[in-house]
Amino acid sequence: MTKGGDEQLVGSSSADTAASSTSDVGLVDETKSKGNTTNSTTDPEVDQPEVKKGEVPRGPGPFFYIGGANGAGLVSVYCRSKGWQRIHDNKREDYKLKWCETKSRETYYNFKEGEQLLYQIPNNKVLTTKIGLLSSLREYERVMNKISTNLNPKHVEIPDPKVAAVMNPLVWVKASEKFSQRILKMEDFFPESFRLDIKDEKEAFFELYKDTQIWICKPTCSNQGRGIFLLKNQAAVKSLQARLQSIEEDPVYKKLPYKAPQARVVQRYIQKPLLLEGKKFDVRSYFLIACTVPYVLFFGHGYVRLTCTRYDATSDDLTAHLTNQYMQKKNPLYSQLKEETVWRMERFNSYVNDKFRQAKGLPKDWVFTVFTKRMQQIMMQCFLAVKSKLECKRGYFDLIGCDFLVDENFKVWLLEMNANPALHTNCAVLQDVIPTVVNETLDLVLEIFNKSLKGQRIVPLQTLCHFVLLHNGGA
Template sequence: GPYFYIGGSNGAGLVSIYCQSRGWQRIYDNRREDYALKWCEIKCRETYYHFKEGDQLLYQIPNNGVLTSKIGLLCCLREQEQVMKKISRSTNSNFFWMHSSRGYKVYGGLFLSYLLEKSLIFQRFSTCISFSHRFLKMEEFFPESFRLDLKDERNAFFELHKEEQIWICKPSCSNQGRGICLLKNAAAVNTLQAELRGTEEYLHSKRVPYKAPRARIVQRYIHQPLLLEGKKFDVRSYLLIACTAPYVLFFGQGYVRLTCVDYDAASDDLTVHLTNQHMQKKNSLYSQLKDETVWRMENFNSYVNEKFRKNNGLPKDWVFTVFTV
């Protein structure tokens, strides 16, 4: 030992290389309980019955589908906004102090909807302190979204859609860009609507017990995104919650991911619209431009200092002092 077990393939190569470099030995029996690290995908569900806190690491959070699926995240954000609106109307405060036997604890944002039953929120607040921070509305940071597995929401989307709009359709539980498509015109939307209707009619004709259409969401596409050197990009950062009592957090600034080619809203090539590496590998230019599709945060910081700092009145090293703090 120490021993480590890997279930599934997501990140398996990186984990295995690191553990072996530390002298750890890989085991292949999922039933063994003497592991130091167990790395499992959601589909390889694990229990905590024999988990030894403080001695073992288990990469899986119970009920993690709540935040790791697109529909789960959407529902959490909607619930959070509803709760915060109720509290905001009552107190005009975004952060709250709660009395407990250990003193006062501060809660805010997403934690609130999980830690408190909505019916008890107003009963259990003993002290509320207003802050000047404005509550960020969901519409300000999250594109308009509809669930296609719910009849009312998908009907609302089909009624709302207009010819000149672009929408993006995504499976709820998938990765690497699989199953994503752009809805750029009425024909594409009509095809999607017919597909969903056909599935429902087939299940009904076969007298199959009711089953909702495949879980997908549609979101209003941001067709004029912020670009980096003319290309779409995103930032992948890492946050590890190592302990919750007390809170111990580790943050990794991560890196920037860019597309191979310049952005063109009219393009039907998904490698123009999706920034993940699995999708970029499908572009014919990837082998030539691979190193340019990933930037270290130091490079991104230098770029912002040079291109935007003076004209936009940004502080020096804005990426490290504001953006990733």
């Protein structure tokens, strides 16, 4: 069963981090592979001795293939613990599991549904690019608003008197209210955004902008802060406007539009974020699509990412605004503060309990109750927005990194969703969190895959430990 992707969306799934190994040479990817330059000398995920690259493994398998370096050690150790053998030829079709950070058309074309496991849904870009996510959420909200309007008794015509006689208007009202409560408004969790590749939206943004505002401009497919800049005054906005105009008028790009710089979005900057010890932070959580036939979805806690320096909204230093490790490594203080740039969720919860519970009237353990529930709710809405778009085959699975920001009023914002999230373990917290995420991801994917092949009930799940089941389409 295959569901068509959104052909109007441009670009591929953006890797949160990726390092192309030589095994990836020649792959036809929809975007450039992203580089993970993390020094792995302190990583616990270094491979144990195995079949060397270029050698053909002996034995009947099962075989696994890994393309790229992101999480490669962890995935390799997991597979070899099951007696599987690693292969290095991407063209081989006799694998049990293929874990690649870049996507090859050949990989999906030769995929054997119901026999193989393949990491990354081919058109996950509808969730994991800036334009893809924005467009999907907008379309979903438009459709849901229309359905909600139709549920309103004022908009329903009941021509048959017999039907009218038994129809209680309160039933329609309650149904409409219940439906509305389940759907979040975009303005309640997603910062106001404009697509700069659409003329009307671009012009609307330039007319809207005022000097007192800060906006953030992002390329649709880039990651790790690449290509991001802030718009903090009219001069910066005018400069952007001139640049876009220049690109539109360039004869080369008119003739070869695929060579033009990737499309961008501008997003209203959250100027008053909640701070931890005076520093800006966001939270990386995980959305696991363990199976697409049927859909089986999970939420996983991740970790808190903090800046090295105290927050200053007026600062021109991007490391004061972007919390990811790639950006923080550019700060001269990073080597001294590395361990303080990542917190466990338990530490975050304790900090909120100690510093804000009384002052803000929060319930105890707000992080693990209200905040967690809100993240899960937002993830599910994003999934519902793309449920009918994602390409579904038994054996496809995906682990998506979701970045959330909390403002000073404890409102939760979704910043973005990332394909191929960073799986490096360059500090103590990540050495604890990341292996658990990878191992349980693979445990759940395998268990559900085998159960679905045998026609067994998905739940209970023997391997479920840290993840939380959000949706079981096989129920």
